[in-house]
Amino acid sequence: MRVLVSSAGTRGDVQPVLALAVQVRGLGHEVRLCVPPNFLDWVGGHGFDAVPMGVPMRAPRPGAAPVPVPDLITDQFDTLDTAVKGCDVVLGANAHQYAARSIAEREGVPYVNALYAPVALPSPEHAPPPAPGQAWEPGSRAGNERRWSDTRAAWNARALERVNHNRARLGLAGIDDVLRHNLTDRPWLAADATLGPAPATPGMDVTQTGAWLLPDPDPLPPPLQAFLDGGDPPVYVGFGSMPMPPDTGRILIDAARAAGRRVVLSQGWAELGPVDDGADCIAVGDVNQQALFPRVAVAVHHGGAGTTVAAARAGVPQVVVPIFSDQFYWAARVATLGIGTSVPPGVLSTGTLAAALHEALLPAVEERAGATAWEVSTDGAAVAARLLVAAAG
Structure with missing residues (x-):
């Protein structure tokens, strides 16, 4: 079996999927990872097939010229469209997976979306994560539901047209809710249940695996x-x-x-x-x-x-x-x-x-x-690896 894993973001987004990949490989299966270009050597150094996707996620140098940012949604579609060949299941890590579910749908293979924090799940129990520069404030149930509705509208305004354009290129029907499409109705929560218990998520069936932790044998300098x-x-x-x-x-x-x-x-x-x-x-x-x-x-x-x-x-x-x-x-x-x-x-x-x-x-x-x-689980990646293999049938 071959697994395709798509990750976008900083090291904090990529390291958990690398932990998952190690566990899937330990079960005797292959893993191909699509990651930002500046993580290729790191992922490849662990022995995995790594494909560049998006732009390098690193701090800009003072005085450096601005780097042109391509259409990252279309880039995800193009990259995953090639990388998925020969894969039996697709996993996308975090909510900003605009293409992974569509690519899996076109290929007719299972898809899983995984999130690292309970607050990323739409729930009346908490407000959505804030935009950069804004603080996160707890709210009432009604207030939280209203803010999640505003968040879905913002995601649609930012991405719906481009997602549907790329889905049409694949011969797929359009969608009307980008955030819900990205998360799916059965997301996984890769967070420790003691530190971040799963909230109530009406209309969703959430599987909490525990955090995906990558063992680090390196000694301190x-x-x-x-x-x-x-x-x-x-x-x-x-x-x-x-x-x-x-x-x-x-x-x-x-x-x-x-x-x-x-x-x-x-x-x-x-x-x-x-x-x-x-x-x-x-x-x-x-x-x-x-x-x-x-x-x-x-x-x-x-x-x-x-x-x-x-x-x-x-x-x-x-x-x-x-x-x-x-x-x-x-x-x-x-x-x-x-x-x-x-x-x-x-x-x-x-x-x-x-x-x-x-x-x-x-x-x-x-x-x-x-x-x-003593209450923090350390086997989340192993749990998720077994579930992913089972999801592939």
Whole structure:
């Protein structure tokens, strides 16, 4: 059997499907992945057939000329139309899979859409993820339903014409609801049930598999290992692929120092760096969070689904500084579970972050974070792999 997996987005979108691919291969089947071009080497390095789709997902360089963005919807149709040959089942990861279901429909093979956060599922229990620059606010049931209706209208305004144009090229009938079409009536939720339980989804049959986690055997770099061994557990601060203001590094380091802690500063796409040559701070690039997080006192991060579950598995308290989309949901869940707190991005300062660190370091929070670690499932990718093989018949 051969599986086609389509993923669009940053590393946080691609890494879970790579974890799934590893498990499917372990069951004796082939996997072909369509991913943004800058992840080809990484995916190929794990031994998978990788096809470029879309544009590179990376931080723009200061002063670089704008890169022309093609019609990414049509690009998905064109790429998957070729990649699907010989495949027996198609899986698309996240809601922005405009072509995968149509390609599977044309080929007459099963299709599965998988989501990484409960807030991506239309539900009266929560508002939809906010647009960039907007915060996520809980609402009433009626208010949430109204906001989901507005969200569906926005998706249609943005994409319906192009999706139907490309479906017509395939000889398929038009659709009238892009979001619902992309999600399907039977989506999978690739999120841990303790951290992100599935909400009520009228008209949908949701299968929650657990989070798709990719084991990382890489050791920590020797300088980082020496830093960790040289004192008390530090504070980890990092925002992954999120853009951050230039003064963010100063705020993060000063806040950790105010809390009496050393700092491991993850540079990320914002290219954060030390503000002085103090021995209490070390800057790192991409490192193995599975090895690092058990060694830190607190993890300060943006609230990506992968980072949130990695910190929860390590039993480390969290301070979430959400920037957009599902990050606000994960910040709320961290607070609800009592395993940390959050700082809204608009009020991030040395003072607010230092106060959040003091709260996260309370014994009750540390105890709850440690207990929650035992509740987090680690076999979500294996569960999903078995279901995917079964779906292919």
